[in-house]
Amino acid sequence: MSYVKPTFLRYIRLFLLVVFLVPTFLSGQQAIWMEAIESWEKDVLLTPDDKIARLDSIREVAQREAPQPGFFLRLHQFLARQYYVTQRYDSAAHHFEQNRQWAARQSDQAEWMRASWNAAHMFLLQGKLAEAQTRYLEIHHHYSLQQDTLGLAEVSGAIGNVYFQNQAYGQALDRYQAAMRWWSHIEEVRDRFFTLHQMAKTYQRLDSLPQAEYWYRHLLAQYTSLLPFDEKFLVERNLSAVMRQQGKYRQALSLQLAAYHRNKASLDEELSMMIHHSLGLSYRDLGRYDSALCYLDLALEYVAQKKQLTSISLIEESRYSCLSELGRFREALQALERHIAIEDSLFTLERSKLIQELEDKYQHEKHQKALQVQQAQLEKGQLRQKLSTSLALFFAFSCLGLWWGYQQQKKLRLLQTRQHQQTLAEHLQAQESASLSALLEGQELERQRIARELHDRIGSLLATIKLYFSEHATPGRPPHPTFTKASELLSLALQETRQLSHSLSAQVASKFGLIPALQNICGHLRASGHFSAVEFQVVGVNRESFPAGLEIAVFRIAQEGLQNIIRHAQASHISLELQCFPEMISLMIEDNGQGFSPDPSQAGMGITNMRQRARQIKGSLFLDSQPGQGCTLILEAPLPLSPKPASP
Numbered sequence: 001m002s003y004v005k006p007t008f009l010r011y012i013r014l015f016l017l018v019v020f021l022v023p024t025f026l027s028g029q030q031a032i033w034m035e036a037i038e039s040w041e042k043d044v045l046l047t048p049d050d051k052i053a054r055l056d057s058i059r060e061v062a063q064r065e066a067p068q069p070g071f072f073l074r075l076h077q078f079l080a081r082q083y084y085v086t087q088r089y090d091s092a093a094h095h096f097e098q099n100r101q102w103a104a105r106q107s108d109q110a111e112w113m114r115a116s117w118n119a120a121h122m123f124l125l126q127g128k129l130a131e132a133q134t135r136y137l138e139i140h141h142h143y144s145l146q147q148d149t150l151g152l153a154e155v156s157g158a159i160g161n162v163y164f165q166n167q168a169y170g171q172a173l174d175r176y177q178a179a180m181r182w183w184s185h186i187e188e189v190r191d192r193f194f195t196l197h198q199m200a201k202t203y204q205r206l207d208s209l210p211q212a213e214y215w216y217r218h219l220l221a222q223y224t225s226l227l228p229f230d231e232k233f234l235v236e237r238n239l240s241a242v243m244r245q246q247g248k249y250r251q252a253l254s255l256q257l258a259a260y261h262r263n264k265a266s267l268d269e270e271l272s273m274m275i276h277h278s279l280g281l282s283y284r285d286l287g288r289y290d291s292a293l294c295y296l297d298l299a300l301e302y303v304a305q306k307k308q309l310t311s312i313s314l315i316e317e318s319r320y321s322c323l324s325e326l327g328r329f330r331e332a333l334q335a336l337e338r339h340i341a342i343e344d345s346l347f348t349l350e351r352s353k354l355i356q357e358l359e360d361k362y363q364h365e366k367h368q369k370a371l372q373v374q375q376a377q378l379e380k381g382q383l384r385q386k387l388s389t390s391l392a393l394f395f396a397f398s399c400l401g402l403w404w405g406y407q408q409q410k411k412l413r414l415l416q417t418r419q420h421q422q423t424l425a426e427h428l429q430a431q432e433s434a435s436l437s438a439l440l441e442g443q444e445l446e447r448q449r450i451a452r453e454l455h456d457r458i459g460s461l462l463a464t465i466k467l468y469f470s471e472h473a474t475p476g477r478p479p480h481p482t483f484t485k486a487s488e489l490l491s492l493a494l495q496e497t498r499q500l501s502h503s504l505s506a507q508v509a510s511k512f513g514l515i516p517a518l519q520n521i522c523g524h525l526r527a528s529g530h531f532s533a534v535e536f537q538v539v540g541v542n543r544e545s546f547p548a549g550l551e552i553a554v555f556r557i558a559q560e561g562l563q564n565i566i567r568h569a570q571a572s573h574i575s576l577e578l579q580c581f582p583e584m585i586s587l588m589i590e591d592n593g594q595g596f597s598p599d600p601s602q603a604g605m606g607i608t609n610m611r612q613r614a615r616q617i618k619g620s621l622f623l624d625s626q627p628g629q630g631c632t633l634i635l636e637a638p639l640p641l642s643p644k645p646a647s648p
Contacts, residue, residue, distance in 0.1 A: 048082045055079050073102040073111065080118065090364060093122035093131075113139065124162065133162045153182035157195045164202060173202045193223050197235065204242055212242045233259060233271055237278055244285055253282040273302040273311070280318060289322040296322065309349075313342040514551040518558055518576060525562065525574065535575045546585070547640065553613045554587055554635065557621070560606050561589045561633050569593025569631065580639070587635040595630050598623045610635075 080095035096119035123132035143151035160175030203212035243252035283292035323332035571593030619637030
């Protein structure tokens with residue numbers, strides 16, 4: 001009878017096989033891509049531009065292969081990070097936006113939030129305040145639904161920063177005040193400081209100078225111990241500027257001088273320039289033009305080295321006013337000319353920057369249109385490829401159907417052959433096990449017979465001879481040395497005969513159980529005086545007895561192992577440990593002797609006998625030894641389940 005199934009069922013099976021194998025192949029390819037991306041991410045020898053080029057090549061291939069959404073999510077993360085490193089914030093924002101879309105498709109709220117924060121930050125760096133505000137408002141709505149107090153405080157401050165950069169100071173102040181209301185429910189102090197600082201600067205921009213002064217002083221009074229040095233210095237600088245705006249020139253100068261002398265040793269060049277500039281302005285407002293000019297020159301020296309054109313222009317303007325008041329008109333004219341030249345340069349740079357931004361925007365839109373055209377062409381090619389693939393699959397299914405039937409017949413014949421071989425092997429193994437059990441049982445019976453003969457015949461004969469020796473002893477006279485030596489040797493022979501009889505017989509194990517038998521062996525070893533320590537430990541044994549065949553086998557293996565230690569190991573310390581688990585018994589014998597290299601091909605009769613007894617009880621025997629490192633013998637054998645007591 002043919003094993004080939006109907007054609008319709010074969011096609012269904014092949015179709016399901018392809019449906020499950022294709023996603024598996026794509027997921028494997030996706031894993032390879034991700035591994036490559038992560039290795040490029042960590043490669044310090046690759047420049048960010050090289051990484052971007054490689055990531056873009058993978059993205060183009062992935063768009064044709066259409067792997068899982070999680071892959072695109074990770075890919076856009078890596079691309080956005082590289083564009084951010086190269087300060088191409090427009091491209092970074094684009095990929096963070098793509099990351100948001102893929103996270104929304106996967107309903108990954110945490111990743112969507114991270115991508116939204118990053119995209120908003122990129123928009124801020126580009127000056128795209130409207131887009132940044134839109135993202136922050138979406139984040140605010142999400143936090144409102146979740147009633148996340150910390151998130152609402154952070155995003156309210158971020159929206160305030162957008163309004164602040166957009167010079168909408170009234171709306172910025174409202175957002176900062178809302179953020180402070182949220183911060184009042186949170187114990188986080190440092191982030192609250194940043195919001196308070198921004199709120200104080202907003203009051204300053206709104207010309208609400210008393211409120212600005214109040215909040216600056218509040219910051220210095222409440223957060224001095226928590227503020228880093230540079231942030232505290234900026235607060236003091238802003239406070240002095242507010243005081244100067246209110247005409248409190250002497251108070252502003254005193255505050256600046258106190259901060260300068262207190263922190264003079266800790267100031268870096270940037271902060272030194274800022275305080276020198278502020279001191280120069282304060283001295284100018286007080287009419288002390290010489291001192292003002294001195295500090296302004298110090299500030300100018302630093303900004304000239306750093307080529308900070310905006311700061312140079314401001315300082316030159318301040319120097320012009322001071323030099324004019326001092327009557328140094330030639331120098332004042334030179335300062336004014338430098339101020340005007342720098343302003344013209346800054347205007348030119350700003351105009352060039354604006355032109356470049358427009359050019360970049362045009363090129364970006366052009367690139368996006370080219371990508372759209374390329375995407376349309378790719379989709380058309382994919383449709384054509386799908387059609388050709390469908391035809392090829394139909395033809396492949398037709399060919400694979402016949403091949404499938406042939407393979408099934410071949411597998412069936414192979415399975416029948418293997419089952420026959422397995423049955424034969426099990427039968428041979430059973431015969432071998434029965435033969436081994438009979439052999440070991442015969443050995444045990446022979447041991448019992450020899451032990452009885454030694455005990456009943458040789459032992460009795462030696463005891464009778466010793467009795468005759470004792471009768472010939474003369475009371476009151478010392479015995480002859482030869483007579484004494486012969487009597488001692490006779491006692492030793494009687495003792496050795498008894499020990500040999502006991503070792504050949506498993507009477508202790510069969511009569512009293514395995515544990516007393518092992519304790520008896522260890523007691524004899526301790527009494528011999530050949531070993532400094534003989535330890536025996538029982539762990540987890542909660543059974544009163546074991547199967548008779550198992551006890552005899554374990555006892556014989558322990559006996560043989562200890563005999564090998566006595567004959568060959570030259571050990572001073574022996575340790576036995578018997579462990580019993582619900583389904584297994586384990587015996588471990590360790591010594592600190594000279595060890596050996598266990599080679600199965602050169603195993604002696606003792607090790608062979610132990611392995612045969614282990615196989616008899618369906619157990620396993622392990623030997624671990626190295627020359628000079630002692631030896632460890634481990635026996636593991638299964639236990640039959642203990643019978644449960646009958647319920648009354």
